Amino acid sequence: MVEVGWTDVRLFPTGWEIERGPQSVLVNPGMAISFPAMAVHHITDEQAASGISPSQAKQHVRAGADILCAHNSAFDSRFIGTDRPWICTFKAARTAWPDMQSHGNSSIRYERGLCLGDDRSQPSHRAGPDTWVTAHILLDLLKIYQPETLIEMTGRPVTLIKVGFGEHFGKRWSDVPDKYLDWILNKSSMPSDPNREDDVHTARLEVSKRAAKASTSSAPTSAASTHDPDAWRKEMERF
Structure with missing residues (x-):
């Protein structure tokens, strides 16, 4: 100081x-x-x-x-x-x-x-x-x-719109490949870096959204079934 x-x-x-x-x-x-x-x-x-x-x-x-x-x-x-x-x-x-x-x-x-x-x-x-x-x-x-x-x-992480680093700089997080999201969460040092909290949070959220969407699209449909728009939130709780 x-x-x-x-x-x-x-x-x-x-x-x-x-x-x-x-x-x-x-x-x-x-x-x-x-x-x-x-x-x-x-x-x-x-x-x-x-x-x-x-x-x-x-x-x-x-x-x-x-x-x-x-x-x-x-x-x-x-x-x-x-x-x-x-x-x-x-x-x-x-x-x-x-x-x-x-x-x-x-x-x-x-x-x-x-x-x-x-x-x-x-x-x-x-x-x-x-x-x-x-x-x-x-x-x-x-x-x-x-x-x-x-x-x-x-006191909480920010959900980002665009990537601010690396090979996908400037892209919207929704356009980042699955492989890159996996690298961020499971292979990089970012989850243990407090300065990357927002990036890790956004990557986890994006993975959860995609998993919920895939689960919804692959499930058999019927007249009685209803779509849960908040399914990704439940998936997010796994992290």
Whole structure:
């Protein structure tokens, strides 16, 4: 942690609005900053040396918050360390707007037309401006979902529309060959990688749907038989 930033969002009588921000402070990590990291945020060791301690930074972020939010909360929550609930705008955006070209913070900003021309969103990859953009994404999501729903989304895998890796990159999951789905679930290291949770979840779901469809199409039909549209859900319970 070399810098921490925050923007406060609050429920007013008129609705959800930004209360204040963006704010940020430099943090002394107690170690040298790698050059690749420095190339992203442009914070030098000399600058960070004048910063507050990581424990003070955590207190700044947690102070007065009922819910914490980040764009990829699985990453940020490891640094903040709190038992308060989190909202992940990255996961929620993938659920709300699955066909976006990208679900990166700045990409969502441009595609949704959020805080454009606002100097408080610059420079990117700095803690304060990034929280300003995330706050606007959160406000956009709060037009669709209640906070409790966003918290629930954060805690569960996302069902993806398109493959974001490998030889089938860009394809819809429904068009991925059976053999490749089998490789993901039974031969790759992805099921044990927490960062691939959404991919594995979607692959399992697709396998279950296909198995249920095959079972339905191969079963003998009769006037008394009825089609169960939720058969794939029962198949999914096997995993």
